[in-house]
Amino acid sequence: MDFELSAEHRMIRDQVREFAEEEIEPVAQELEDEHRFPAEIFDQLGELDMMGVPVSEEYGGLGGDQLMYALVTEELGRVSGGVGLSYAAHVSLGAKPIELFGTDEQKERWLRPLAEGDEMGAWALTEPESGSDASDMDTTAERDGDEYVLNGSKQFITNASEANSVLVKAVTDSDAGYGGISTFIVDPEDDGFEVTTIWDKMGLNCSPTCEIRLDDVRVPEDRLLGEEGEGWEQTMKTLDGGRISIAALSTGLAQGAYDAAESYADDREQFGKSITEFDAIRDKLVDMHRKTERARLLTHKAATLYDNGESVGQESSLAKLDASEAAREVAEDAVQVLGGYGYTEDFSPQRYYRDAKLMEIGEGTSEIQHLVIGRELGL
Structure with missing residues (x-):
């Protein structure tokens, strides 16, 4: 097993990370407060060729794989769960099924504008x-x-x-x-x-x-x-990829929450020293990091198997189940690390905490993921 990302995957990840930090993160709370869909951000993602990452170049996509798409979704979720969710729904649910099941005419008429970022799905x-x-x-x-x-x-x-x-x-x-x-x-x-x-x-x-x-x-x-x-069979195949994207989004939320907590803890002093020097805070941050890394590994495994053409019913459900729960748990701990500040909208952990909960509900609840995994295990 090779856990190292390829140069191309790292390049795309870093490009989206830079965009997300510069263009989305500064307005993430404002967008939530205004309940406003940020069309301008999706226009910019289209200009970066990111609106059809796993769609073939023939129909306007980037021609990337599921792992690359997971990396992009994670980076968006790391700064804004809402942007990440609309992005994932557009790609996995609105565009990808047309590529998988559509005719050439349908792909040209309906898929191309989605993949090129001219339309939303x-x-x-x-x-x-x-x-x-x-x-x-x-x-x-x-x-x-x-x-x-x-x-x-x-x-x-x-x-x-x-x-x-x-x-x-x-x-x-x-x-x-x-x-x-x-x-x-x-x-x-x-x-x-x-x-x-x-x-x-x-x-x-x-x-x-x-x-x-x-x-x-x-x-x-x-x-x-x-x-x-054929609609139900299409649905099952679509959800295999969709659950990987929600796992990636959840991993991004967990990472964003961890980053906020770690940065705050480094700067915050009590009793004359950084609070990271206190066992209670250090151990909490270690657990947050552990859960995030575990979610990322399960997500990347599911995406890699998907790209290899293997059945991923169990793996996608396992990644989605674990990453969604990790997102909520890490976000909750981030609020706790910041104490009273974590409960205010001046700091991001409260937003990650609220956003993370849907990850355990959408595209199949955690209870449904247990059911799917149990069936795959023959239980």
């Missing part, structure tokens, strides 16, 4: 009544000549209010169970598509989380992604 799976059982779906798509008519609602959809295309899961055959779910490329400008709610959340408020309604939305048959009935 979203993915609509969860429904108001479905929760963790995402296959329990009421949204339908009925064939009408050379069109499909979509009706239903989707809940907790990242980027929906900013997206130029949304990949919507809908039932095309109500008697076929998992095999009756299909995927459609929906343009938010289509008649009958409406964003009904943009949620105020505990954290991640510069990343819009929406409820959408589809009321007799007509889409031509060439907007069907893949074949009818």
